[in-house]
Amino acid sequence: MLIGLFNAVRAAGVPVSLRELLDLHGALKAHVAFADQEDFYELTRLIWVKDERHYDRFDQAFGAWWQGVASQPLTPGAVIPEDWLRRDFMRQLSDEEKAAIEKLGGLDALMEAFRQRLAEQKERHAGGNKWIGTGGSSPFGSGGFHPEGIRVGQGGNRSAVKVWDKRQFRGLADDAELGVRNLQMALRRLRRFARHGAQEEFDLGGTIDATARDAGLLNVKMRPERRNAIKVLLLLDIGGSMDDHVNACEQLFTAARGEFKRLTHYYFHNCVYERLWQGDGGTYSNSISTMEVLRTHPPDTRLIFVGDAAMAPYEITHTGGSVEHNNPEPGGIWLQRLAAKFPRLAWLNPMPQDSWNYTVSNRLITEILGPRMFELTPNGIELAMRELVR
Amino acid sequence: MTFQSTDTYVATSDLSLAVNAAITLQRPLLIKGEPGTGKTLLAEELARSLQTRLITWHIKSTTKAQQGLYEYDAVSRLRDSQLGVEGVNDVRNYLRKGKLWEAFESGERVVLLIDEIDKADIEFPNDLLQELDRMEFYVYETDETIRARHRPIIVITSNNEKELPDAFLRRCFFHYIVFPDAATLEKIIAVHYPDIDKALVDEALAMFFQLRDLPNIKKKPSTSELIDWLKLLLADRIPASALRERDPGKAIPPLYGALIKNEQDVQLLERLAFMHRRQSR
Numbered sequence: 001m002l003i004g005l006f007n008a009v010r011a012a013g014v015p016v017s018l019r020e021l022l023d024l025h026g027a028l029k030a031h032v033a034f035a036d037q038e039d040f041y042e043l044t045r046l047i048w049v050k051d052e053r054h055y056d057r058f059d060q061a062f063g064a065w066w067q068g069v070a071s072q073p074l075t076p077g078a079v080i081p082e083d084w085l086r087r088d089f090m091r092q093l094s095d096e097e098k099a100a101i102e103k104l105g106g107l108d109a110l111m112e113a114f115r116q117r118l119a120e121q122k123e124r125h126a127g128g129n130k131w132i133g134t135g136g137s138s139p140f141g142s143g144g145f146h147p148e149g150i151r152v153g154q155g156g157n158r159s160a161v162k163v164w165d166k167r168q169f170r171g172l173a174d175d176a177e178l179g180v181r182n183l184q185m186a187l188r189r190l191r192r193f194a195r196h197g198a199q200e201e202f203d204l205g206g207t208i209d210a211t212a213r214d215a216g217l218l219n220v221k222m223r224p225e226r227r228n229a230i231k232v233l234l235l236l237d238i239g240g241s242m243d244d245h246v247n248a249c250e251q252l253f254t255a256a257r258g259e260f261k262r263l264t265h266y267y268f269h270n271c272v273y274e275r276l277w278q279g280d281g282g283t284y285s286n287s288i289s290t291m292e293v294l295r296t297h298p299p300d301t302r303l304i305f306v307g308d309a310a311m312a313p314y315e316i317t318h319t320g321g322s323v324e325h326n327n328p329e330p331g332g333i334w335l336q337r338l339a340a341k342f343p344r345l346a347w348l349n350p351m352p353q354d355s356w357n358y359t360v361s362n363r364l365i366t367e368i369l370g371p372r373m374f375e376l377t378p379n380g381i382e383l384a385m386r387e388l389v390r
Numbered sequence: 391m392t393f394q395s396t397d398t399y400v401a402t403s404d405l406s407l408a409v410n411a412a413i414t415l416q417r418p419l420l421i422k423g424e425p426g427t428g429k430t431l432l433a434e435e436l437a438r439s440l441q442t443r444l445i446t447w448h449i450k451s452t453t454k455a456q457q458g459l460y461e462y463d464a465v466s467r468l469r470d471s472q473l474g475v476e477g478v479n480d481v482r483n484y485l486r487k488g489k490l491w492e493a494f495e496s497g498e499r500v501v502l503l504i505d506e507i508d509k510a511d512i513e514f515p516n517d518l519l520q521e522l523d524r525m526e527f528y529v530y531e532t533d534e535t536i537r538a539r540h541r542p543i544i545v546i547t548s549n550n551e552k553e554l555p556d557a558f559l560r561r562c563f564f565h566y567i568v569f570p571d572a573a574t575l576e577k578i579i580a581v582h583y584p585d586i587d588k589a590l591v592d593e594a595l596a597m598f599f600q601l602r603d604l605p606n607i608k609k610k611p612s613t614s615e616l617i618d619w620l621k622l623l624l625a626d627r628i629p630a631s632a633l634r635e636r637d638p639g640k641a642i643p644p645l646y647g648a649l650i651k652n653e654q655d656v657q658l659l660e661r662l663a664f665m666h667r668r669q670s671r
Contacts, residue, residue, distance in 0.1 A: 019560055023415065032411045042404040046411055050559035052422060052566040212464035215471075254553070285605045 005044070005065045012061035014054045023047045037066070232256065233297055233342065234265035235272065237307025245350035248376050249306055252348070256304075266293065269324055270311040271331035272338065290334060294341050302388045303338060303345035306376065310351070313360045316368075335368045345369065346384035350376040399428070399435040400570075400578045408565040409436060418504075418522055418544035420559070423567030425549060426612030433503035433545040443500045445542070447489035449510045455517030458488040458504075459527050459536075481531045490521060491536055499540040508551040515558035523561055570613060572599065582617050583624065593633035594620060597643050601650075607658065611649040619648040 006021050024047050033039035041062060049058045206221035213219075234256060236249060257263055266276035266288065275287040314321035316332040339345060347365065349356065353375050356362045366373060372387055374380040393409040395401045401409070409432070412419035421429045437444035447458055467484040470477075477483045487495075493502040507515060521527045525538035546562065548554065570578065572595055579591055594616070602610045611619075622645045623633075632644060643649065650656055 015556070017560060023417070027411050027415055030414045032414050033407065038403075039407055042407050043411055046404075046408045046563050046565055050420075050556075050562070050564045055566065208465055212468040213462075216468055 004068075005062070008061045008065045009048060009058060012057045014049060014058050014061070016048045020048045041066075230260060231262040231298065231301040232260045232264075233293070233301050233303045234263060235276065235303070235305050235307075236265060236267050237305070238267045238269060238277075241270075241308055241310050242350075245308065245376070248350050252306065252376065252381075264297070268307075269322075270307075271315045271322070272334045273322055273325075273327045273331055274329065274334065290337075294337060297342070299341060299343070301342055301344075303342040304384070304388075305345070305347040307347070307349065308351050309347065309349055309356070309362045309365050309373065310359050311361045313364060316361055316364045332364070332368055335365065339369055344388050345372060346387050347373040348376045348380065348384060349373050353380075393436055393439055395577075396435055396439050398438075398581060399431060400574060400581055401432075401435075402570070402574060405432070405565060405567065408563060412545075412563045413543055415563075416541050418546055418562045420546045420548060420554075420562040420564045421567060422548050422550055422564070424569055424610070424612050426614035427567045427569060428613060429547040429567060430503065430505055433501055433505075433547075436543065436545065437501040440499075440501065440543075442498055443496065444503060445489050445493045445496075445500055446503045446505060448505045449507050449514070451509050451511070453510045453514065455514055455521075456488075458490040458518070459521065460488050460491050460529060461486040462531050485529070485531060490527070493542040494525065494536055494538040496542070497539065500542050502542040502544045504544065504546045506549060507546050508548040508554070512552055515554050519557060519561065569602075575613065575616065578613060579617070579620060583620060586620065586624065587630060589630035590623065590628075590633070591620075593630045594623065597633055598649070601643070604658070604662075608652045608655050609650075611651075615649050615651075619645060622648050 002021065002024065006016060009016055024044060027033070027043055027047060033043040044062065045055065045058055049055060201223060203221040203223040206223060207219065210219035210221050211217065234253065236253070242249070253265065257265075266278060268276055272290065274290050276290055276293060278286045278288060312321070312323070315323065316330060316335070318330050319328065320326045321330060347369060356373065362373075372384075374384040374387070392406070393401065393413070394406050408419060411417075421432060423429055433446070434444055462481070463484045463486055467478060467481075489502065493500050522544065525541050526535055528535050575595060575598075576591060579586060579595075598611065598616050598619075601607070626645065628644055646656065646659070650659070
């Protein structure tokens, strides 16, 4: 029962467990959704998907599965006497529509043509003026303009198949896709960093409470000061050589986003120049001037670079050395500016440490920033955090 | 008994299905969505349409799970014991009931709203697993277990500031409120201002979506801001024609303060207007 869908959704990478499968059966049994594909889709999504970032993947898996189900040889005509359907169909039509059907040679001719088209057509179709599909001017399909058309599929204000075909949640899926929870180790390091940097303080409320519980005997309580107010600026390299490390970076990013109230992040390509990007599109419109970033962040902001520091040396040292554009100032100058403004910084490198010395650019960056490059591993992150709170 | 759009709240079909499924299967319903899309309002309207009480538990960064169950006020008890007040022997007199306890012991099925659960500490949801699952908890001071007499309908909202643990998510149904499209927005406006001028709504909506589509905007205006803005437009008797005059040099809408909450966004608009003026010259 629905195991095919269950497996398809799991294979698409949506974490669904047996419990949710049973829940769905419970809901179906309770008739929360009944004999309505759109309701079924919404119900399944409600129970199985726990994060809007997974909606898009679910939609795709569901769409593929549904196509398989819909192509089962179970045409209504085969099971339900056709006369019944037709009578019901005619009842829904207005007089004008009935007249329009007559124009096409009557309902029988229309249905016959429909059946023929359906048999000829092998694939899903959108647009055009002959095949059954969406948005065209063929008499068959939905969302089209042909006045004498048959609408295939029902539902409230939208065509059923379209709901998951729209893939409106695509934008939510691409920021980070791995659950942070399994990166507990790194999270804990980051959290310690966030709460660190303050002496223990006297806990007045706790002391009073504990003293009262001890029936008046003084019981002093201390607690660590909460310091979640640390500001973090995260600069991530999304140049070509970073493609292998996307997973690690995503995990780190998601963990950091959950941990720090004031986290801003920008992307750069290979090396930092006069502009930084806010999304990974790389277009001018979603970029921001590096000068503005320097200006709008206070000096006690913690700056974390994430990148493999593997680039051509002239990208750091030379004017016009960028691989993408003609940069008026060398990348090294921008690194120096960032380092001067934000003295507390660290560079996290997803490459293993013993490979660092083989790239010249790596040594150059270490010269500019000091020995503040760390491995992107739980251990390396801990060292980096220690560096940042010093 | 099903939940549908009311005369004061527009619920899309998937939202009402989510609410009804959560009620039928007695699961907490986790609601996410952009700020201002009516997450908190949903619980209020739900309680209203079921004609029951709404118990709201606002979560803050310092909220502990225990506070939702009960708190033992040892200080009052100590003071009372020194003053020799009646009833100091009984620890029950010094247990302050939390929102969950209140919901559990209610004589009818209530709606319990746990608002902005992501504001709390990262361990907070884990501390509530048992309570939400079995609808019971243990009181150490009196050695008794409090069970829900009627399982409350639990609505939980989150603004996505923190990830919620998997074990917690497993126990919830999850619904993401998508930002409404123009047709739904018109319905929402009609609910709030039944006799508003259609032309004004059209112009305002066009401008509103234009604003939301601007690249680089820091805080996209949301439904509740649109409603506030319309209220101001109505109060100031700004005619639809004032909005229609799409002079690009005046990219800043009238009374923008209700829509745009960020000075950088205002600057962005001013810069755009300036660039338009320069181009047209």
